[in-house]
Amino acid sequence: MSDVVTPPKTVTRTKTERPKLYKVVLLNDDFTPREFVVMVLKAVFRTTEDEASRIMITAHQKGACVVSVYPRDVAETKAMEATDLGRQAGFPLMFTAEPEE
Ligand code: NFA
Incomplete structure (x- = not known):
């Protein structure tokens, strides 16, 4: 009797949600020097x-990138x-993080 195979009554499969990705957006401003923006992009975003x-030129021309x-x-x-790197240098440089659609 112990070797009778009974099918499982229920099969539970929990779907693992892929963690949502967030985009970091560079916003243009009229004051931060171009070379400073490039330096920050290289240092923080590798x-x-x-x-x-x-990326810097696109933000400069379109307002954001x-x-x-x-x-x-x-x-x-x-x-x-x-x-913060911009703020410490006295520039209004701004990056935001927002969820991807
Ligand atoms: N618009 C800035 C300038 O002309 C350069 C800049 C680009 C700043 C992208 C912020 C983001 N000096």
């Missing part, structure tokens, strides 16, 4: 010089660190 220049996407805590920390 971009190449070329990538940093492209997505830098990269990360899990929420990483995005918020990097946006704060980058914004």
Whole structure:
């Protein structure tokens, strides 16, 4: 009797949600020097010089540019660190972290 195989009454499969990604956005302003923006992008977001220049120019021309996407805590920390580097140097440089659609 103990070797009779009975099918499981219920099968529970919990779907694991993929953690939502947040984009870090660079906002343009009229005061922060271009080279400073490029330096911050390289230091905080580990971009190449070329990538940093492209992101900076896009924000300069369009008003804003997505830098990269990360899990929420990483995005918020990097946006704060980058914004803080500008503030410490007396510039109104601004990065935001917002959920991806
Ligand atoms: N608009 C700034 C300037 O002309 C450069 C800048 C680009 C600042 C992107 C912030 C973000 N000096």
